[in-house]
Amino acid sequence: MSDNSELSNLVRIVAPKIDRPLVLVGLMGAGKSRIGKMLSDSIDIPFVDSDIELVSAARCSIPEIFDRFGEEFFRDAERRVMKRLINDGIQVISTGGGAFINPQTNALVKEKAISIWLRVEPELLAKRVVKNRDNRPLLKGRDALEVMKSLAEERYPVYEQADIIVDSYDVPHESTLISVMEKLDALLNRS
Numbered sequence: 752m753s754d755n756s757e758l759s760n761l762v763r764i765v766a767p768k769i770d771r772p773l774v775l776v777g778l779m780g781a782g783k784s785r786i787g788k789m790l791s792d793s794i795d796i797p798f799v800d801s802d803i804e805l806v807s808a809a810r811c812s813i814p815e816i817f818d819r820f821g822e823e824f825f826r827d828a829e830r831r832v833m834k835r836l837i838n839d840g841i842q843v844i845s846t847g848g849g850a851f852i853n854p855q856t857n858a859l860v861k862e863k864a865i866s867i868w869l870r871v872e873p874e875l876l877a878k879r880v881v882k883n884r885d886n887r888p889l890l891k892g893r894d895a896l897e898v899m900k901s902l903a904e905e906r907y908p909v910y911e912q913a914d915i916i917v918d919s920y921d922v923p924h925e926s927t928l929i930s931v932m933e934k935l936d937a938l939l940n941r942s
């Protein structure tokens with residue numbers, strides 16, 4: 752079966768069963784926004800990105816928020832944005848890499864949403880983020896691989912609590928999307 756008809760069949764089965772927000776979690780460069788947008792397009796529900804929502808509420812960029820107000824302020828703003836998005840009905844929410852690590856956000860996602868971890872090796876993430884590192888304060892002036900390895904050590908035990916885990920290595924995005932749909936189908940059949 753071609754990827755296209757495989758995907759259409761899965762969408763037909765899965766889309767009517769989606770009853771909660773779908774929350775993409777994982778490190779910077781994991782593909783949360785890209786896969787999240789594809790997921791929302793295919794099942795025809797809205798897409799939001801917590802970083803974009805935060806920037807538009809704060810009216811300044813993420814690096815500016817870190818510079819002017821500090822990381823703690825950013826994390827609190829991120830928690831508030833996530834609370835609003837999760838309570839905003841059924842949609843796909845792509846999150847900043849630290850969002851699911853916040854205990855309150857983590858508890859809210861577990862209670863009200865389906866979480867999907869896009870798991871990628873730190874080596875591949877480090878290669879991917881090179882292009883967009885200026886917009887990511889955690890990478891500023893630091894070796895991307897070192898940052899990714901240390902974030903992976905700290906955060907993977909939390910991301911592992913996600914409802915769905917999909918390995919998203921160097922494969923076409925369509926294949927990752929199909930894996931997400933298959934796991935969603937299995938999860939929704941159990942619940």
Ligand code: S3P
Pocket residue numbers: 777778779780802813846847848849850886887888889
């Ligand atoms: C962060 C990830 C970024 C952004 C901020 C902090 C993190 O989002 O929220 O720079 O703590 O991992 P992406 O994961 O979308 O790059």
